[in-house]
Amino acid sequence: MEAKNIKVAGFGGQGVMMFGQILAYSATKDEINGLWFPSYGPETRGGTANCSVIVSDKQINSPVFKNADHLVAFNAPSLEKFKDHVAKNGLILYNSSLIEDEFSQDGSTVVGVPINDIATELGNDKVANMVMMGAYLELTHLFSDETIEAIIKKFLGERKAHLLDVNKKAIQSGKDFVKKLGVKYA
Amino acid sequence: MWEVKYEKSQGLTDSKLSYCPGCAHGIIHKLVAESLVELGILDRSIAIASVGCSVFSYQFFNCDAQQAPHGRACALATGVKRVLPDNIVFTYQGDGDLASIGIAETIHAANRGENITVIFINNAIYGMTGGQMAPTSLIGQKTTTSQDGRTQKNHGNPIKISEMFATIEGVAYLERVAAYDPKHVLNAKKAIKKAFQYQMENRGFTMVEVVSTCPVNWGMKPVDAMKWSKEAMEPVYPLGVFKDKGRE
Amino acid sequence: MAKVLMKGNEAIALAAIKGGVDAFYGYPITPQNEVPEYLSKHLLANGKVFLQAESEVSAINMVYGAAGAGKRVMTSSSSPGIALKQEGISYITAAELPCLIVSVMRGGPGLGSIQPSQGDYYQATRGGGNGDYHLIVFAPESIQETIDTIKESFDIADYYRNPVMVLVDGLIGQMMESVDFDRPKKERFVPEKDWATNGTKNHPGRRNIANSLYLDPAELEQHNIKLHQKYEVIKKNETKFELIDFDNPEYVIVAYGTMARICRSAIEMLKNEGIEVGMIRPITLFPYPEKAFEQIPENVKGILTCELSMGQMLDDVLIANNGKHKVGFFGRAGGMLPDPEEIVGAIKNFNERVVK
Amino acid sequence: MPKGRVTFNDELCKGCGLCVANCPTHILYQDMKTLNKAGYNIIRVSEPDKCIGCAFCAIMCPDSVITVEVNK
Numbered sequence: 001m002e003a004k005n006i007k008v009a010g011f012g013g014q015g016v017m018m019f020g021q022i023l024a025y026s027a028t029k030d031e032i033n034g035l036w037f038p039s040y041g042p043e044t045r046g047g048t049a050n051c052s053v054i055v056s057d058k059q060i061n062s063p064v065f066k067n068a069d070h071l072v073a074f075n076a077p078s079l080e081k082f083k084d085h086v087a088k089n090g091l092i093l094y095n096s097s098l099i100e101d102e103f104s105q106d107g108s109t110v111v112g113v114p115i116n117d118i119a120t121e122l123g124n125d126k127v128a129n130m131v132m133m134g135a136y137l138e139l140t141h142l143f144s145d146e147t148i149e150a151i152i153k154k155f156l157g158e159r160k161a162h163l164l165d166v167n168k169k170a171i172q173s174g175k176d177f178v179k180k181l182g183v184k185y186a
Numbered sequence: 187m188w189e190v191k192y193e194k195s196q197g198l199t200d201s202k203l204s205y206c207p208g209c210a211h212g213i214i215h216k217l218v219a220e221s222l223v224e225l226g227i228l229d230r231s232i233a234i235a236s237v238g239c240s241v242f243s244y245q246f247f248n249c250d251a252q253q254a255p256h257g258r259a260c261a262l263a264t265g266v267k268r269v270l271p272d273n274i275v276f277t278y279q280g281d282g283d284l285a286s287i288g289i290a291e292t293i294h295a296a297n298r299g300e301n302i303t304v305i306f307i308n309n310a311i312y313g314m315t316g317g318q319m320a321p322t323s324l325i326g327q328k329t330t331t332s333q334d335g336r337t338q339k340n341h342g343n344p345i346k347i348s349e350m351f352a353t354i355e356g357v358a359y360l361e362r363v364a365a366y367d368p369k370h371v372l373n374a375k376k377a378i379k380k381a382f383q384y385q386m387e388n389r390g391f392t393m394v395e396v397v398s399t400c401p402v403n404w405g406m407k408p409v410d411a412m413k414w415s416k417e418a419m420e421p422v423y424p425l426g427v428f429k430d431k432g433r434e
Numbered sequence: 435m436a437k438v439l440m441k442g443n444e445a446i447a448l449a450a451i452k453g454g455v456d457a458f459y460g461y462p463i464t465p466q467n468e469v470p471e472y473l474s475k476h477l478l479a480n481g482k483v484f485l486q487a488e489s490e491v492s493a494i495n496m497v498y499g500a501a502g503a504g505k506r507v508m509t510s511s512s513s514p515g516i517a518l519k520q521e522g523i524s525y526i527t528a529a530e531l532p533c534l535i536v537s538v539m540r541g542g543p544g545l546g547s548i549q550p551s552q553g554d555y556y557q558a559t560r561g562g563g564n565g566d567y568h569l570i571v572f573a574p575e576s577i578q579e580t581i582d583t584i585k586e587s588f589d590i591a592d593y594y595r596n597p598v599m600v601l602v603d604g605l606i607g608q609m610m611e612s613v614d615f616d617r618p619k620k621e622r623f624v625p626e627k628d629w630a631t632n633g634t635k636n637h638p639g640r641r642n643i644a645n646s647l648y649l650d651p652a653e654l655e656q657h658n659i660k661l662h663q664k665y666e667v668i669k670k671n672e673t674k675f676e677l678i679d680f681d682n683p684e685y686v687i688v689a690y691g692t693m694a695r696i697c698r699s700a701i702e703m704l705k706n707e708g709i710e711v712g713m714i715r716p717i718t719l720f721p722y723p724e725k726a727f728e729q730i731p732e733n734v735k736g737i738l739t740c741e742l743s744m745g746q747m748l749d750d751v752l753i754a755n756n757g758k759h760k761v762g763f764f765g766r767a768g769g770m771l772p773d774p775e776e777i778v779g780a781i782k783n784f785n786e787r788v789v790k
Numbered sequence: 791m792p793k794g795r796v797t798f799n800d801e802l803c804k805g806c807g808l809c810v811a812n813c814p815t816h817i818l819y820q821d822m823k824t825l826n827k828a829g830y831n832i833i834r835v836s837e838p839d840k841c842i843g844c845a846f847c848a849i850m851c852p853d854s855v856i857t858v859e860v861n862k
Contacts, residue, residue: 228634230635232631245643248634250641251631251641252498252529252643252644253644254498255495255521255525258522261499262496262498264487265457266499266502266503268457268500269457269507270633290491291488291492294487
C-alpha cells in the first residue's frame with residue numbers, strides 16, 4: 001500500500017481526533033505503520049480541530065505534509081481551510097449535513113455525506129463520525145470491518161461496550177449511502 | 187574512678203569546623219551529631235548541606251551527605267527520602283537558604299509531610315556573604331544592606347517561620363529553641379533528638395528552629411552575641427513548641 | 435510483542451519504566467504533560483516513586499537527591515521548564531550524578547508557544563547552567579528511536595555518571611506512531627554505585643558525599659580536567675549519527691529530529707526530480723558528530739543546515755565543516771513546521787541560503 | 791579530690807570564651823600569653839580543685855574542645 005496522507009478536520013466535539021486515531025490504530029493492528037498527530041493547543045477546545053494521519057506499509061518519513069491524499073471535512077470552515085491542500089487525484093469527503101451548497105473540485109473525487117442526518121435517524125447524534133468512517137472506508141477500502149470493529153471496541157471500553165452495535169450500524173449506513181451514490185474512488 | 191561525662195561526639199568527623207570563633211553553628215552541629223549517635227541512626231543518616239556558612243557541613247557530620255544548591259535542601263531531601271524511606275534524612279539550613287530563596291521548597295516539603303527533619307538556624311543575618319540583611323533580620327537591625335537599620339516600610343517584617351509553619355498540616359513536630367546558655371542548649375538537644383525520633387516513627391515533617399548567633403557580622407564578642415540572641419531576638423522569636431502531633 | 439500505536443509522551447514514560455526508572459520528579463508543562471500523567475499511574479502502581487514537585491527548580495533538585503542516593507531517576511519538561519532546571523542540571527553534572535532529563539521543545543523565547551520547535555539546541559548542548567559541563571544529548575527522530583534511546587539512557591548515564599538528555603520537539607511528544615517496545619537493547623556494563631549516599635552502613639569506613647563545591651581553585655581545576663577527560667571519552671564512544679543517501683550527493687542536508695524526517699521526504703522528492711541529496715542526521719547533539727563531515731565528498735555543491743530554530747545547530751555545522759564547503763541555512767521557528775516542499779525549494783535555491 | 795576534671799584539645803580551640811562565661815564556679819580563664827597553632831589564645835583552669843564536673847563549659851563549646859570527666 002502506498003503511503004496515504006489524511007487530513008481530518010472539524011470542530012471540537014465532532015469526534016475528529018477519534019476518527020483520525022482509529023485509522024492510525026487500524027494501521028498498527030494490520031501491522032503496517034500508522035502516524036497521527038493533532039493540531040494541538042487551545043484552539044482544539046470548542047473551535048476547529050484537525051489532525052493529520054499517515055498510514056503506510058513503509059517507514060513513514062515526514063510527519064508533515066503539504067497536500068493530503070484524503071481530506072475528511074466535518075464542517076464548512078474545515079473544508080474551506082484545507083480544500084486547496086488536497087493532492088492531485090485526491091479524495092474530499094465532506095459532511096453535507098453542515099455544508100449545504102454542493103461542492104466540487106477539479107482533479108479530486110468529492111463526496112458529500114449527510115452524516116448528522118443519518119446519525120439522527122439511527123437515534124444517536126454522537127455516531128455521526130462513524131457514519132463518516134463507513135463512507136470513508138467504502139471509498140478507500142483501507143481497512144477491513146474486523147480491524148475497524150476491534151479498534152472501536154477498544155475505544156468504547158467496557159463502560160460503553162453497549163454502544164458497539166449503534167457504531168457498527170453507523171458505519172454500515174455510511175457505506176450504504178456511498179454505495180447508493182455509486183461513486184467509486186479506490 | 188574517673189568517668190568521661192562529655193567528649194567530642196563520634197557523630198562529627200575529625201575536620202576542624204570552619205565557623206568563626208563562638209558561632210553557635212558548632213554547638214548545634216554537636217547536638218545533631220550527638221542525637222544521631224544516641225539514637226543509633228548515624229550509619230543510615232544522610233545530611234543535606236545548604237548554601238551559606240553551613241555549606242561545608244557535609245564535611246563535619248560523620249555520615250553520608252549531599253550538598254544542595256541555595257535553598258533547595260528540602261527538595262534534595264525529598265528526593266533522597268522518597269527513594270530511601272528507611273534512611274534518616276535531614277537538612278541543615280540557615281535563614282537565607284530556608285526562609286528566603288528556599289521558602290517554597292521548605293513549605294511544600296512540610297505540606298507534603300515529607301518524613302524528613304529540618305534543622306533551621308536563624309541568626310537574623312547572612313553570614314557567609316558578609317553580613318547582609320536576612321529575611322529574619324530584626325526591625326532596626328543594621329546590616330551591610332540595611333545600613334540605617336531594617337525598616338518595615340522598605341524591607342518588610344522579619345519572617346516568623348515557626349509561626350507560619352505551625353499552620354501547615356503535614357508538620358508533625360516543630361519547636362523553636364535557643365543556644366545562648368547550657369540550659370537552652372540542652373533543651374535544644376532534646377528538641378532535635380525528638381525530631382529525629384519522630385522521623386524514625388514515620389510521623390512526617392519535623393523542624394527545629396534554633397535562634398542562633400553571628401558574632402562577627404553582628405560586630406560583637408561571642409559572649410555578647412549570646413546575650414543579644416536572648417535579649418533582642420527571643421522577644422521577636424519566642425521559644426516553645428509550635429506543633430507536636432505526638433501530643434495531640 | 436507486536437507493534438502498538440502510542441503517543442510519544444506516553445511512549446517516553448513507558449520506555450523509562452522499561453529502562454528501570456525508580457523515581458520521577460516533575461512539574462506540569464505543555465507539551466510534555468502525558469509523561470508525568472502516565473508515570474503517576476504506572477510508577478506508583480509498581481511501588482516506585484512519582485512526585486509532582488512545587489516547581490521545576492524543586493523537581494530537578496529532587497532528581498539530584500534521588501540520583502545521589504543511587505537510584506535511576508528522571509524528570510521531563512519543556513523549554514521554559516528546562517530553563518528553570520538549569521541550576522540543578524549544572525550541580526548534578528558537577529557532582530557526577532546520573533539521571534535522565536527529557537526535554538520536549540516548544541516555541542520560544544520566553545513563554546513562546548506550545549507548538550513544536552528546536553529552539554533549545556543551545557540550551558541542550560551549551561546549557562544555561564554555570565560552569566564547564568556537558569550533558570549527553572540524544573535527538574531521536576521518531577517515537578521508536580525515542581523509545582530505544584530512553585531504554586538505554588540509564589545505562590549510559592550510570593556508566594559515565596553524567597546526566598543524559600533526550601531532546602525531542604513537541605511533535606514527537608504529541609504524535610502517535612506504531613512502535614515496538616521489545617527491540618533488543620545494547621548490553622552495556624553498568625558499574626556498581628559504590629558512591630551512593632545511602633548510609634555508611636552500606637559502605638563502612640567511608641563517607642559518601644555528593645558535592646560540587648571546591649573552594650581550592652587547584653582542586654576545582656583538577657575536577658574540571660577530570661570532567662573534560664570524561665567528555666573526551668564520551669565523544670570517542672558515544673557519538674552517533676546516520677548518513678542517508680550518501681552515495682554521490684550533489685548537496686548534503688544536515689538535520690536532526692523531526693526536521694530530519696521532513697528532510698527525508700524532501701530528499702525523496704528531489705531524487706524523483708533527478709537531484710541527488712544526502713543527509714547527515716546527528717543522533718547525538720553532544721557529542722556532535724563532526725566526524726560525519728569528513729565523509730562529505732569533495733565535489734558537493736553545498737551543505738544545507740535545516741532546523742526548527744534560527745541557526746543554532748548552524749554553529750556546530752560551521753565548526754565541523756571548517757570552511758571546506760559552502761554552508762546554507764534553512765530554519766523555521768516559533769512552532770512553525772515546514773513541509774517537505776519547502777526544503778525542496780531551499781535546495782533548489784541553495785545559493786540564496788548560503789551563509790558562509 | 792575534685793568532683794570533675796576538664797581537659798582541653800587546645801589545637802581545636804578558637805578562644806571564643808563561651809566556656810569561660812558559662813562556668814558556674816569561674817575557674818576558667820583565657821591565657822593571653824599562650825597561642826595555639828591557629829593563633830588563638832587558649833583556655834586554662836585556674837583552680838582545678840573547684841571543678842564540679844557540670845560540663846557547662848563543654849556543652850557551650852562550639853568546637854568540641856573540652857572533655858569532661860567526673861569522679862564516681
